[in-house]
Amino acid sequence: MELIGLLKHATGLLNRAVEPLYAGAVLTAPEVDMLIPLRHATEPVIARRLAEWLGLSRAGVSKALGKLEKRGFIARTPNPADRRAALVTITPAGAKAVDELFPRQLAAEVNLLAGLGKDRDRVLNALERLVEAMERQVGRE
16 A cells, blocks of 8 residues: 555646646646657557557547547548458647657656655666566456
8 A cells, every 4th residue: 555655646646747838738647658659750650559558448449539530630541451440540730749758757757756866766776676566467357
């Protein structure tokens, strides 16, 4: 409980730090997080792959992509290799929004973590270990 409590608290603090950047913005922070991999992809991506990258459920990603598509930030086209999976690409409007919002978010995150100083690498290694252990456990289900 102690570890999960600290993770939730850290997540809450991170959300509070970036929340003001998105007041009145065309996207939310979670939407930007979803668009970032698409912004840097060299080819279209299927939703399942995006869900894996982000550690989110396929259903949640599909729902979010539907909303982003309606607002013109992504496009979905039929996948010639698999009719069940659409190919997802970011639109120019989506790329523009990410390019405007993400640098501000990144700066806020850097500022938030600046206090780690020389402990940064130790914290990073511990978090990588945590994620690896959690991925192994989730993979068993």
